[in-house]
Amino acid sequence: MSAADPIDHNPAGLTVELGRDRPIRLDCGVEMDHVVVAYQTYGRLNADKSNAILICHALTGDHYVADPHPLTGKPGWWDDLVGPGKLLDTDRYFLICSNVLGGCMGTTGPKEVNPATGKPWGQSFPVITIGDMVQVQARLVDSFGIDQLFCVIGGSMGGMQVLEWCASLPDRVFSAVPIATAARHSAQNIAFHEVGRQAIIADPDWMGGDYLEQGTTPKRGLAVARMAAHITYLSEAALHRKFGRNLQGDRDAFSYGFGADFQVESYLRHQGSTFVDRFDANSYLYITRAMDYFDLAAEHGGVLANAFKGTKTRFCVASFSSDWLFPTSESREVVHALNAVAANVSFVEIQSDKGHDAFLLDEPEFHATLRGFIEGAARHRGLAAKGAQS
Amino acid sequence: MMMTLGNGSLRVDLKLIADMVEPGSRVLDVGCGDGTLLSWLGEQKQVDGRGIELSMSGVSAAVTQGLSVIQGDADTDLKDYPQGAFDTVILSQTLQATRAPKDVLSNMLRIGRRAIVSFPNFGHWRVRAGLAIGGRMPVTDTLTYEWYDTPNIHFCTIRDFTELCRVLNIRIDTAIALDRDGGVLPMSGAGRMANLFAAQGLFVLSRGSI
Numbered sequence: 001m002s003a004a005d006p007i008d009h010n011p012a013g014l015t016v017e018l019g020r021d022r023p024i025r026l027d028c029g030v031e032m033d034h035v036v037v038a039y040q041t042y043g044r045l046n047a048d049k050s051n052a053i054l055i056c057h058a059l060t061g062d063h064y065v066a067d068p069h070p071l072t073g074k075p076g077w078w079d080d081l082v083g084p085g086k087l088l089d090t091d092r093y094f095l096i097c098s099n100v101l102g103g104c105m106g107t108t109g110p111k112e113v114n115p116a117t118g119k120p121w122g123q124s125f126p127v128i129t130i131g132d133m134v135q136v137q138a139r140l141v142d143s144f145g146i147d148q149l150f151c152v153i154g155g156s157m158g159g160m161q162v163l164e165w166c167a168s169l170p171d172r173v174f175s176a177v178p179i180a181t182a183a184r185h186s187a188q189n190i191a192f193h194e195v196g197r198q199a200i201i202a203d204p205d206w207m208g209g210d211y212l213e214q215g216t217t218p219k220r221g222l223a224v225a226r227m228a229a230h231i232t233y234l235s236e237a238a239l240h241r242k243f244g245r246n247l248q249g250d251r252d253a254f255s256y257g258f259g260a261d262f263q264v265e266s267y268l269r270h271q272g273s274t275f276v277d278r279f280d281a282n283s284y285l286y287i288t289r290a291m292d293y294f295d296l297a298a299e300h301g302g303v304l305a306n307a308f309k310g311t312k313t314r315f316c317v318a319s320f321s322s323d324w325l326f327p328t329s330e331s332r333e334v335v336h337a338l339n340a341v342a343a344n345v346s347f348v349e350i351q352s353d354k355g356h357d358a359f360l361l362d363e364p365e366f367h368a369t370l371r372g373f374i375e376g377a378a379r380h381r382g383l384a385a386k387g388a389q390s
Numbered sequence: 391m392m393m394t395l396g397n398g399s400l401r402v403d404l405k406l407i408a409d410m411v412e413p414g415s416r417v418l419d420v421g422c423g424d425g426t427l428l429s430w431l432g433e434q435k436q437v438d439g440r441g442i443e444l445s446m447s448g449v450s451a452a453v454t455q456g457l458s459v460i461q462g463d464a465d466t467d468l469k470d471y472p473q474g475a476f477d478t479v480i481l482s483q484t485l486q487a488t489r490a491p492k493d494v495l496s497n498m499l500r501i502g503r504r505a506i507v508s509f510p511n512f513g514h515w516r517v518r519a520g521l522a523i524g525g526r527m528p529v530t531d532t533l534t535y536e537w538y539d540t541p542n543i544h545f546c547t548i549r550d551f552t553e554l555c556r557v558l559n560i561r562i563d564t565a566i567a568l569d570r571d572g573g574v575l576p577m578s579g580a581g582r583m584a585n586l587f588a589a590q591g592l593f594v595l596s597r598g599s600i
Contacts, residue, residue, distance in 0.1 A: 316453065317460075335460055339467065342475035344440070346453045347460035351446060369453045376456020 011067040013040045015106060018139045026135075030126040034115050037140050038106025039063050039098035042082060043090035049146045051383055053088060054137065055097040056154030056161035059229075059287055060279055062105040063097045071278040080362060087371050092383065093150065098140050100133045100161075102287050104280035107136075111212065111280040121282075123209030128286055130157070130294045134164045138172070148172050150381055151374065155179035155359035156326060157287070160294050163334065166315070167296055167307040175314040175377040177370065180323050180359045182330035183304055183337070184295035189325060192232055193288040196225030200281045209282055222281045223272030230271045235322035235355035239264060297337075304337035311338075314380065315345040316373040318366060320358040346373055400430050402572030403590065407480060407506050410564075410594060411435060415477035418442070418502065420464045420494075421484035425452030432457070440476075442467050465489045468497035476502040483590075485509045486542040492554060498595075499560055505595040508568070513547030513585040531570040532589045548585045555595060564594035 015038050018024065023031040040063040045052060055065055055078065066082035068075060081087045088095055099107035102125070110125040117124075141149060152165045152173050159181025166176050185193075200206055203221025207214045231239075243264040247254075251261060260266040300306035315338055319331035328349045338345040350366045352358040358366070378385075400408060404427050411417055413435040419428050422441030425448070431437040441459035443449045452459035460467070464481065465488050479502030481494070486509055488494045498505040510532040511517075520528035527537040535542065546554070548567075555562055565579030567588035577583045579591060 314458070332462075335462070336467075336470045339460070339470035340472060342472055344458050345460055346449075346458050347462070348449050348453055349446065349461055365450055369450050372454030372456050376458075379456060 009042065012070065013038055013063055013067070013106065015039070016140060016143055018136065018143070024132075024135060024139065026126055026132045027129040028126050032108070032126070035101065035108045035136060035139075036106070036112070037098050037101075037108070037136060038103075039096060039140060040065060040067065041097075042066060042088075042095040043093050045094040045144060045146070049144070050148070050150060050381060051092065052094045052096060052141070052144070052146045052149050053151040053153060054141065054149050054165075055082075055088070055095060056137070056152065056158035057097060057100065058154070058156040058158050059291065060226075060275070060284075061158070062103065063099045064105075065095070065097045069278070072274070077360060081367070081370075087367055087374065088153075092378075092385070096141065096144070098137055100287065101136045102128045102133070102283060102290065104283040109280070110209075110282035110286055120212040122212060123282065125282070125286060128290050130160045130164050130290050131168065131299075133290065134161050134168060137161070137165075138169060141172070148174055150383065151175045151177065151377065153177040153179070154181075156181055156356065157291050159326075160185075160291065163296055163307075164294075166311060166313050167300070170308075170311050170313060173313045174381055175316070175374070177316045177318070177373065178331075178334065179318045180320055180326045180331075180356055181334075182326050183297060183307070183334050185291050185293075186330070189232075190292045192228060192325075193292055195228050197285050197288060199224040199228070200285060203281075206281060209285075211281070217276065218281045219273075219276045222276045222279065222284060223269075225281075225284060226275040226279075227268045227272040230268060232325045233355060233357045235324065235353055237322060237353040238355050241353070243267060304333065305340035308338055308341050308343055311341060311343050313343070314373075314377050315343060316370070317345060317347045318359075318369065319349045320352045320354070320356070320363075320366075321349055322353045323356040323358065325356040400426065403508055403568060403592065404430075404482065404572075406566070406568075406572065406574070406592060407482060407508065408434070410506055411437060411478055411480075413437070416440075416475070417478045417480065418471070418476045419480045419482070420468070420498070421481060421487075422452060422457075422459060423448045425455055425457040425459055427480070427482070428452065428457050428459070429455055463488075464494045464497075468494060468501060471497075471501040473500050474503065478502055478504045478506060480506045482506075482508050483510070486545050488544060491544045491546070492558065495554065495560065495595075496558055499558075499597050503596065504563075505560075506593070507551075507595060508590055508592040509546065509551065510542075511548050511585065511588050511591050512545040513549060514589050515586050516589075518586075530589070548580065548588060548591045549582070551591060551593070552580050555593075559598040561596045561598040562593055563596055564592075566592040568592055 019033045019035045023033040066076035099105040102109045104111045110121045114121045159178035162178040200221035203218035205216040206218035246263045297304040319328040335347045419441045428439040449461045479498040517528040567575040567579045567584035568590040570589035
């Protein structure tokens with residue numbers, strides 16, 4: 001069987017409703033008994049349910065990992081990695097990826113209708129955490145009857161979820177790949193998020209968060225938030241290589257005005273304006289907040305190593321040399337904590353000038369390392385090279 | 391820091407080290423290069439192996455093989471591990487390149503029950519002759535760098551090493567004198583003869599009684 005098999009794969013994704021029988025208690029204290037989760041699966045779960053890999057997406061990602069995005073038509077965000085014979089081999093593994101709690105691609109979030117009021121949640125949506133996202137993912141994994149995931153993998157905010165899984169549900173994670181991430185959100189990163197949030201809130205069309213009811217969209221604010229954030233995903237070297245100080249194609253001199261003279265301006269404006277067509281402004285506020293609140297050490301008596309005490313999970317931590325949003329030093333903190341509990345850990349810093357976004361891009365050395373780690377973990381899990389058939 | 395002296399089949403001195411490792415034990419290889427020794431130990435002795443390596447190419451090659459290796463070095467990364475985390479900690483041809491060999495050695499015997507250490511002997515007659523007669527910093531088969539580009543910053547002789555073990559209350563369980571190819575020389579590994587004729591020293595160490 002392969003993922004090319006048309007049965008049980010719907011490119012549009014799937015949904016499941018959770019919490020009816022047992023409400024989901026959020027960190028803020030609110031209990032939710034109606035949570036819809038939009039997700040996607042690839043490949044097939046084997047008979048003993050030992051070949052499942054959970055993919056965790058980043059801040060503005062979603063569950064369209066290897067399917068065209070329904071709003072933009074662009075290929076899935078990890079299309080290079082997921083498929084038959086690829087690094088995350090759909091012939092061997094059962095891949096699950098869900099849109100996070102608070103997201104805007106089908107999972108319950110501020111954009112969705114609150115069944116209690118019949119109106120969009122908007123700002124009445126409870127403030128969520130990375131731990132809440134993981135809790136909901138765990139319920140989804142439960143719904144497949146999977147006790148232990150073969151691997152939990154993700155970059156950036158997805159990596160935070162990976163670490164949270166390993167800390168809060170260690171027995172359910174055989175191997176873990178936190179990529180370009182940190183065990184806590186730094187002051188600088190909180191600062192950048194705050195700039196983005198204030199841009200949204202300052203947009204009159206935000207309407208106190210009630211824009212869906214008022215029939216407006218805070219496009220300008222959300223676009224500025226995206227523009228600021230996008231700079232943090234790149235490196236100076238990458239920006240220079242791509243644009244330098246070059247003027248836009250049809251210009252050979254400054255306009256002596258505030259139009260987009262430079263290519264880099266035009267690029268950022270494009271990033272901002274296309275983002276608003278696929279992302280919800282309130283979701284952006286809630287999810288960035290969840291990242292800001294993340295601090296695994298603080299949740300474990302101030303000692304990060306305590307979060308991993310007794311772990312049997314096999315870890316592969318990866319960072320990128322030019323990533324200044326989640327620099328290598330943050331990954332090293334995680335590695336030091338894992339060493340302190342004598343965990344089984346691999347750690348690589350990939351040389352790249354592509355900045356934080358490198359985890360989404362074609363980085364052959366990164367992919368080779370990842371492939372080796374997953375292959376090694378599969379051997380230890382007893383997942384033979386062609387043994388994923390059910 | 392790691393000097394990769396050869397790839398592929400197990401170097402003679404690595405084979406010697408590998409033979410000393412107990413099957414199924416927990417091993418940390420500090421400066422593991424591309425993981426040649428760890429890979430051999432995993433396959434032949436079912437060892438639960440971990441590695442630390444400074445060079446990115448080494449780490450990448452090791453992890454790609456499915457080995458558990460982190461990018462780091464002996465000076466900064468040994469302190470994190472808890473006491474007794476490993477049965478054996480291996481430091482092959484790397485001690486002389488560490489910033490603080492004394493701390494490295496102490497840490498190895500804190501986190502490991504046993505340590506296996508090999509290093510080039512600066513007391514070897516060729517080294518002595520090179521300096522005494524030639525008047526130049528020695529460049530030999532085991533010490534291949536010029537003084538200005540060597541990563542080796544803390545050379546010692548076999549006698550210096552045994553003295554450091556005494557100071558640190560480290561017990562020398564085995565001492566083997568090796569020639570430049572890693573072959574075993576017929577003499578006590580810790581004596582004056584070894585200090586003159588061994589190109590490398592190979593020591594098995596454990597924590598001394600207090």
